[in-house]
Amino acid sequence: VDPGDATNRTVVTFVGEPEPVKEAAFVCIKKAAEVIDMRNHKGAHARSGATDVCPFVPVSGVTMEDCAKMAHEVGERVGKELDIPVYFYENAATKPENQNLAVVRAGEYEGLQERFENPDRQPDFGPAEWSEHVQKVGATNISAREFLIAYNINLNTRDKKMAKNIALSIREQGRLKRDENRKIMRDADGNKLRVPGIFTHCKAVGWYIDEFNCAQISMNLTNCNITPAHKVFDKVCEMAAASGLRVTGSELVGLLPKKAMTDAGKFFLKKQGKSAGVPESELIRIAVQSMGLSELYQFKSEEKIIEYSIKTDAPKLVDLTVSGFADELSTDSPAPGGGSVAALAGSMAAALGTMVANLTVGKKGMNEVWEEMKKVAEHGQILKDELLHFVDADTDAFNQMMAAARLPKKTDEQIEARNLAMLEANKVGINIPLSVMRTCAKVITILEAVAERGNPNSLSDAGVGALMLKSAILGASMNVSINLPGVEEDIEFTKNVKDEVKQIEEATIDHLTKFAHSVFKKL
Numbered sequence: 001v002d003p004g005d006a007t008n009r010t011v012v013t014f015v016g017e018p019e020p021v022k023e024a025a026f027v028c029i030k031k032a033a034e035v036i037d038m039r040n041h042k043g044a045h046a047r048s049g050a051t052d053v054c055p056f057v058p059v060s061g062v063t064m065e066d067c068a069k070m071a072h073e074v075g076e077r078v079g080k081e082l083d084i085p086v087y088f089y090e091n092a093a094t095k096p097e098n099q100n101l102a103v104v105r106a107g108e109y110e111g112l113q114e115r116f117e118n119p120d121r122q123p124d125f126g127p128a129e130w131s132e133h134v135q136k137v138g139a140t141n142i143s144a145r146e147f148l149i150a151y152n153i154n155l156n157t158r159d160k161k162m163a164k165n166i167a168l169s170i171r172e173q174g175r176l177k178r179d180e181n182r183k184i185m186r187d188a189d190g191n192k193l194r195v196p197g198i199f200t201h202c203k204a205v206g207w208y209i210d211e212f213n214c215a216q217i218s219m220n221l222t223n224c225n226i227t228p229a230h231k232v233f234d235k236v237c238e239m240a241a242a243s244g245l246r247v248t249g250s251e252l253v254g255l256l257p258k259k260a261m262t263d264a265g266k267f268f269l270k271k272q273g274k275s276a277g278v279p280e281s282e283l284i285r286i287a288v289q290s291m292g293l294s295e296l297y298q299f300k301s302e303e304k305i306i307e308y309s310i311k312t313d314a315p316k317l318v319d320l321t322v323s324g325f326a327d328e329l330s331t332d333s334p335a336p337g338g339g340s341v342a343a344l345a346g347s348m349a350a351a352l353g354t355m356v357a358n359l360t361v362g363k364k365g366m367n368e369v370w371e372e373m374k375k376v377a378e379h380g381q382i383l384k385d386e387l388l389h390f391v392d393a394d395t396d397a398f399n400q401m402m403a404a405a406r407l408p409k410k411t412d413e414q415i416e417a418r419n420l421a422m423l424e425a426n427k428v429g430i431n432i433p434l435s436v437m438r439t440c441a442k443v444i445t446i447l448e449a450v451a452e453r454g455n456p457n458s459l460s461d462a463g464v465g466a467l468m469l470k471s472a473i474l475g476a477s478m479n480v481s482i483n484l485p486g487v488e489e490d491i492e493f494t495k496n497v498k499d500e501v502k503q504i505e506e507a508t509i510d511h512l513t514k515f516a517h518s519v520f521k522k523l
Contacts, residue, residue, distance in 0.1 A: 376450065383446065473509065
């Protein structure tokens, strides 16, 4: 929940499964209509009603088409049950011109009565009349869209005209084209001409926020994959400096995807000529610091990054201390076990290779391999994270197998259901260590690159990585083998697994043994 004083609006973001999300959205809209009277509302933010926008955003397991269907279902219910005019926009729009929210919301709340009188601007659901009820609640705009980043950049001025000037230059809509006398230029048909803005998928305004005592460029970035916040921030810094201004920081309203932050961290590290092959937490720290995201209030990753905010409270093995993991491993509990340790060994091998690559970047006399080592380090971080994921996934797979084994088996139906659950659980118990083997095989290229062209002072680290990797592959292979009897009835699956295990072992084990020996010789 992100309230704003001068804007006089509150952004509420929630995540869940489709049906509960639909119900929650409806209840929110209903409550807003009860407690907010638009006849008394003023604020800096554009708005149409008590609930201004209600967008459905696909996070995981649903498509944009699913979200559009949800938007239409909720919109119909809001119109019929709450008597609120509803307009659909973006991917839920029922006509092309309504895809742009700015077009749908043009005139805002104050222009609703005039909008209802226009046959081309009728709501999709709900009343098209300026009744006392509609005067109180206004209209609601509902959509399905990509993740929108609401993002504000702070300037060292209170002059909103200077902020607006930059906003006009960066936003997709751009500004009106004028001649040398500042007169608006038109085409042959009398239509106003525009100078396109720098960024697509960017809506921007300039305003002054009294509570922060500064002017801001306030933006909605509607596709952060095409127009990421960090590139807009970097460009605004450049434009502000050209106008004698300074960017003092920025502000995120609501939540954003983790990738937006890690991409920002990589961007700023690369601008510094540094390796971006660092842990996720460091990328986020760099992004927060570089963009001044804690200037107005502390940026809390667990509240602002959507993937962190929806984490379950269940503890993870990878979050334990080293001694904590070893202690847990040493108890009489059967999990975690060898499968988790194999995955952990593989992640340590990838981490060692990544470390050597990072120690090479910036080392004098090795300039010619810096760019290669930066790429190696980034690839190594990805593989390290994949293998860390398998540490917990292997234990989860074992627990799934135990749960299947405990299913009742008194009736024929129960026995059949239990056997099927056991088969599927055993397949999961095989696929996890098999995936560990596949990922470990990719780590070899990391170790080879740093051993051959990396910092020679860290050659032993590459050798230790090779030994860890060999143990990881053989350990994962053992965990595949011990679970194979549980899937023997699936002959094709069993054969394919055995063939792949043999193939990976033949391609890696002897190679890693020779690799380690060659390191010893060089040392």
